[in-house]
Every structure is written in structure tokens, then in C-alpha cells.
Amino acid sequence: MKNNAETKISFGSYVKNALFNNKVIILFIVLCVACIMTANTSMSYIASEVFSRFGRNACLVLALIIPCLAGLGMNFGIVVGAIAAQIAIFFVVHWGFTGIGGFLLCTLLSTPMALLFGWLLGILYNKTKGSEMVTGLILGFFADGVYRLFTLYIIGGVIPYDDPNLLDRGFGLRNAFDLSDSIKYSLDDISFVTVFRILMIFIIVLQLVSLVMGVKKTAEARRESLIKLVSSAVGLVLSFVLMAVPGVASMIGGTRIILSDTLRIAMIVYVISVLVKKFVFRKDVKGEDMIKAVVIAALVIGLSYVPAIRNILRSISISACTYAVICLFCFFNNWILDTKLGQDMRTVGQNRIVAGSAGINVDRIRIIATCISTVLAAWGQMIYLQNLGTFNTVQQQSNVGLYAVAAILVGGASVQKANNKQAIIGVVLFHTLFVVAPLAATQIIGDSAISEYIRMFICYGVIAVSLAMHAWKKKDVAVKGAQAPISNVEAGEL
């Protein structure tokens, strides 16, 4: 009875609603397409640029989701996370650690720093409830200033830091920081097969631990756990077998994996996972979902053999590990939101008073959300820098918050609501625009010096436009809410 109103909605108004709800995304898709058409550059250049920028930036953007849902708005304060990452890098480079070991050491160093910064930031946010965004923005500037003092004077000036490679005048770090001899590509260079093995081992350990600790209560849950354990072990063995096959070894054993291969593997995994869910775990999967999975997989694999697309796909190679980390960030966001902690965060985000009266410690939850965001941002910045390989010591962190916020807003997120999908779409659209808009401008104006200006213009413009469009959306909802007739629910079977 309740669903009457929903089923009555005609197809036309459904489309209209869908268009209206996604108007921010649609606007930026249109903009991107227009720029691509004007820019007059090869698609494979644009695609490879976007893919490499995506790998660099996605994690930073994903760090914004948790605080957004906890009611803190767009956390411009992730700048402090980036600062924690950069400080950790100075030390690791100074001590001469290289490769993935150096990267892990960076993680180890930056995490407690980011936790401390996040905690302080969280306390500040709790004191300025309702204006977290402007607080975060200004705090970002402030932290930026302190950080500059640190890099330009305190290192070497106060803290003894004797490293002629890094110091210019006896104190203060060199302006450009080169990572090529230390952690550049340390994460990117891990091969697909290694990532796969790590994943399998992780699942095996997790399931073993959960079985030993007696976390799984029901027989069904234990059975599931056992199946996961065995299949992961099989997967692990399989990865060694496959590496013995020459063709496959070159496909999955190198530092980069070609995009067309990635897509095909992803699609096969997608279909298998749906089938496994249905038949092995006996979960409630609808027939149409299974058909959908098969059709999508067939379509994508089919398209990847179309020559024009194939050429583009073959020309791009991505880093398996970085993309795996991005997936891990997404997974983490989803997982944490499905815990008691996550539910508390969403409650606090929706209404602090109601949350308080339900016995939730509002201030504590907000601090935890800020800490998580700051730590994710620190890791995100490390991924960014190891891919870039060189950075501007003094001002690399300055625009981190701004770019990340702009990207997630383009993806259709609002100040109150954001999810992984919006973050991913946002990064793709924002960086497409970032790549093509200066090219398009150069084509039109005939002057390439303008490109940096165009980028800043895009960034601020994007934030303003998407905030304005979102306000439009909200107003509309308010009007609809006011007109919602009570009478049609009267008929409900109360």
C-alpha cells in the first residue's frame, strides 16, 4: 500500500528526476566533452593523463567522505594530513631508506603525526560547531605557515639535520625535493601478482584469526569463513602456477599492467564474484542482477576488442598496487560505515541533539572522524608524492584540500552527503577538466601561458558552481516536502 505513490511515478518524471538529481555531474560532463572537442588532442593522451592523475589523487579525495558524513562538511583541514606525510618523507629520505621499505617507514612515521594533528583539528572543530568548513580552510592556511617555518628554518636551524643534499644554507630545506633515489614509484612498481598474493594471504590470515578467536558465531558464518580460506589458498597456489606460463607472466608480473588486460580481469572477477555470492554463499542475489553482471562483462570485454578503443586501452598502463590501495580506501570507508562507530557517525552527522540524547558521545565521534580523515589524507599524500617523484618542499601541500574538495563536489557530493562513487566520478571529471581546459583555452586564445591561470579558475569556479547548484536542489526538496499531502498516507494500514 505504501508503495503506491512510488510505482505511480511515470517513466518521464523518473528520467526528469534522475537528470535533476545528477545535474552537477551532467554539467561537468558537458563541459568536459566541450573542452575535449575544442582541445584537438588525441584521446589516448587525455586518457593516459587522466588515469595517472586519478591514481595520484583518488585517495586524497576519498579521505573527505567520513568527516562529511559525520556532519563536519568538506574537511579542508586535510592539509595537515598532507603536512604529516611530507615531514615523514623528509626524515625517511634523510635516513636514506629507499623503495617500498622506505614507503612503509613513511607510513609508520606519518600515521602518529596525522593522528595527533587530526586530534587537535577535531578539538578545534568541536569548538566551532557549525562553521567547520571555514575553520578548516583557515586552519589549513595557518598550518601551512607553521610548516613553512619548519621547513625553511627549524630543520637545520633548530633541529640538527646535517644533510648537504637537502639543506641549502645550513638550515632550511632545498626548494625542490627529489624522490627519485628514494621512494619514487615505490608503491606503483609493485606488480599485480604481488598485490594479488598479498590480498590472498591477508584473507587467509583474517579468516584464520576470526576462526581461532571465535568471532563467527553461527555454523553458516563459519562455513563461509572456511570457504574463503580455502579459495584464497587455491588462489595463492594458482598465482604461482600462472607465473610459470610465459604469456601470463609478462601480463601480470610487470610493474605496470595494461588497461585492457585490467578491464578484462576485472570483468571476469566481477562475474565470478556474483556467481560465488549466489551459489557458494547462498546469498539472496536476484536473477536480473546476475544477467546484468554477465551482460556488462560481455559488453566491456567486447568493446575492449574494438580497434579504436583497443588502441587507447593498450596505450595506457596503470599501477596495480596504487589502484588496489584506492579500492582498499573505498572498502575501508564502506566497512567503517557499517560498524557501530559508523552508524554513530552518521547519526551525529544528521542531528547532534538527537545523537546526544541517544547516548552517543558527539564530540568524541567527531574527533574520531577527523582523525580518520587526517590519517587517510596523509597516506593519500604519500601515494601522490611517490608517484610524482619530486615536489615543491614549501608549498606542495597548499592546495591539497582545495583540489580534493573541488573534485568531490564535481562528483555530485554535497556538504552533507558524499560517497565513494561520487568521489571516484568526481576525480575523473575534475581531472579531465584539469587536463583539457588549458588545452582548449590555448586553442581558442592561442597563448599557452594562460593554462595555470585557467586551472585555478576552474578549481574555484567548480566549488562555487556546485555549491550553488546544490543549494538549488535543497530548496526544491524543501518545497516538495511542504506540499507532500498527508492524506494519501492516511489510507495506510496503521
Place this chain on the structure above:
Amino acid sequence: MSAEYVVKMQNISKEFSGNRVLKDVSLAVKPGEIHALMGENGAGKSTLMNILFGMPAIWNTGGYEGSIEIDGQEVKIDSPQKAMECGIGMVHQEFMLIPGFTATENIKLGREDTVPTVASRLLGRSLEELDRKKMASDARKAMDTIGLGIDENTKVGGLPVGYMQFIEIAREIDKTGMKLLIFDEPTAVLTESEAERLLRTMKVIASQGIAIIFITHRIDEVIEVADSMTILRDGTFIDRIETKDTTAARIAELMIGRKVEKLVDETEDHRELNKDDVILKLRDYRVDMPGETVRGVDLDVIRGEILGIGGLAGQGKIGIPNGILGLYDSSGTIVFDGESIDTKKLGDALKKQIVFVSEDRRGVGLLLEESIEQNIVFTATQVENKFLKNYGFIKQYDHAAAKKHAEDMIRDLDIRCVGPEQPVGSLSGGNQQKVCLARALTLNSKLLIVSEPTRGIDIGAKKLVLELLVKLNRERGLTIIVVSSELNELRSLSDRIAIVSDGRVSGILRPDDSDADFGLAMSGVKVGGADDGKA
């Protein structure tokens, strides 16, 4: 059951900064009983319940005297959490719901069922995963108990108010060990049919052995569902009676009681009121003001009179002036002095010289940061271009004239302040009210509507404000409508009193009509009145 009463409050007293709001009040409820707690606004019902629920507002102001027993055991309830542990639940008047969450999530708010994970074993319980299946089935069970048929996965946001209330009730029922459920004026925001459903549900809950305390001032509802009731008046305990031993009229009389104090001294009355000289005529007048809906009022206001509009909170009396001034959407005919008023146009009533002093003094009435002078003249500068020097194409504020006027007003109305420059935010409630009146008087007005003129004002200032209103009426011949929830006040100064109940005028009474008549009119029973009388 070991004890006869599930809750027993004895000799409860409470002071708020020297002001005694409860004196030796007792309350006792048996298991499975629906017990009504009745009284006028300000009788102390909410304070008593806040004590029982351990609200911080009580403990921050010095606690209470007296004892509370739950199931025969004396307990000290010092926080809402403690109250919940004792098996006391409260359905709030303002809903504690989250619109973006589903019914299940709201019912389980703060008490989610979880299953442990590896991470939770290592890092603490808050990382346990939600057990959505169990949450949904529990919620379903609670909703079925009270007959709420909606899907448990529906988002609460779009639901009508009545459903939200039911979800709140479901949440309380879902808590284990619930013994006593407090309903704080639950029917105030509901439509008639929703209210009926709610009353039926209350009976269902009570039949399962849960005691219910039902705060209300609607006598008909009490007669319908309650087994017994406690009546409070002015913070004192009046009586505990069984419903079957009493009548509506008797309850009304007990609630209102006889008050002898006269708030306004007699003044000479030279007025001659002509019953046919109607200055304001309302016909089938409706206002859509949340919580104060007006549902079809027919009312005539006679030139030169003081008309009181009374009634209990939430019945619609406040909606009447707010609708006329165009602050909320309204429909029906409003004829003022021969012209109809377009309420769609904000300010139309003001242009036609109806001046309104709002009940929301600090919110709508005053610019708290601004000076007394600014507050007194700003409407006049906006509407009537007073206190402006006109240079043709540009207008400039006339400081000297405004200051002189403000000083005159301060003297005339006896506003206690250091001077016209003092910000009104730092004045006392009574003086703020006088500033509001001063502003109203600065405008040329034919009709002055004053809403809740004495809310939040101490007794001395109250008298001054009321006398000022009478003086304005007698000396300037100004027609005044006073909207107030304090019946005593209306009876001291009005010529006629219209009682509003459930959005309609249930009776027009003379100030000296009996308490029982007023009581019945307030509870919505139509009574004959002053229409054929003096006015």
C-alpha cells in the same frame, strides 16, 4: 508484582532560582494503568516529568526535594540514562528522530545490535559490525505491537507527523524492561484521526502491563482513555481522582480553580461601544501555522473594545494574529474597517494600520543588539517614513527627532534603562515588552494586537504592562486584541473573551463567567457566551 505502584513520587518540590514551581506534589501510577497528568500551562506538569526523567535542566538548577520510588525501591534519577535503566521511557513532544534514517535505524538509534569482528576484538567494541537483520526484525516486532504497518526500511523523513510519533513509541517499546512510558502532550501535533489511533495504541500498550503517564489538557481524551488522573494547578497538587468518579465539568473546574487576584485596578470607563460598529471581521478564517493551526474562525471585533483571545497552548490562538499580519499562510475573509486585507502581501496589514506585538519578543519582535531608540523607531521609518529627513532623491535618518521620540516613550511608558542608546538585549523582560509596545505606539494604528504581553515577565511588570494597555484603550480609544494563555490576565482587562479550541472559537465569554464555563470552552465544548451580552 511486589509493589502496588510502579512509580511513586512523594512530596516533590522544585525551585528555579527562588521561584517555587512545584510544592509538595505527589504522583502514583499502577502497572498497566493509564494515568493522566493534567493542568493548565505552567501548572508544573513538564517540570514534574523532567524530574522523573532525570533531565539535566533539573540537576543544573539544584535538584529537587522529595522521593521517587520505582517498584517500591527508592531511587535517585540523576540522568536520562538512569531513568532508562529504571525502565522509564519518554515520547517527546519534539521528535527525537533522524529524517535521513530508516524506521529501523531510528528505532534502534544508539542501541544498534552488532556482531563482533576481528577488528572489534582488537580495537574495541565500537568497530563491531551492525546486525541489520536482527535490527530489522526487532523493529518489525515493535511496530507490529503498536499496529504500525509501514515498511521498516522506509525513510522517516517523508512520513506524516503522526507516523513519526508512532516510530518514537516503537523505539520506547523496543527497549527491554520498559515499565513506564511518559507521553508529553502527544496529541498536540496530531490530526483528529491520528490522535484517535494514538489513544487506541496507548490502550494496547497498557494492556501489556506497561504503565502510561499521559500529559495533556484535553479533557475529552482523558475521559476516553485514562483510568485515573492527577491534577496540578500553579505547582500544587490538587487531587488524584479515578476517571469513573468524575465528569468533564468537574475536571475543568479543578484545573482552572478560582483565582481572586485582580491584575488591573479599576479605571474610569467612559467608552460607548456600538455592537454593530465592527472594525475587524473574520469569516472562515484559517491559518497554517505549525503547532498553532487555525481551522475556521468566525469572529467580530468591535471598535473601541478590548477583546481577549484565550485558550490552551497549541489550539490556534497564536495563529490568528500571525495569519492576519501575513507571517503564515492563511485563507478566508478578513475585513478590516471596510477593506479586505491581502495576507499574501507581507506588510499589507501594517499599511492598513494594524499593529502587532509578537509573542516571540526576542525572535521576531526586537533587534536585541540594537539600541532602544532604533527598536522604537525602525518600523515607523520603514512603513511610514517617519524620522527621516527628505532631501528629494535621498533620505537620511533623523537622529535628533528619533532620540527625542525615544526619550518621550521611555518617560511615558516608564522603561527602566540608562538611556535610549542602551541595547534592548540587556533590558529585563518587562522593559523589553514595553519597548515593543512603544514601537507599536509610534505607528499610527487603528487596531493593536498584542500577543502574550506578559510572557516571561515578573508579576510587578505584568501589572504595569496590562495597565498600560487599558490606559491606551480608554484614553486613545484604541481597539486592542490581547492574545494570552493566562486566562486570569484576560479576565482582568478584556470586555469579551473568545476561547479558541482546536483551531475554532468554542465560545465568547464575559470576564465574570464561571470557571466551569471557561474550563469547558477550553476543552472544546461549545458554550453560549457574551455575544448577546454587554458588548
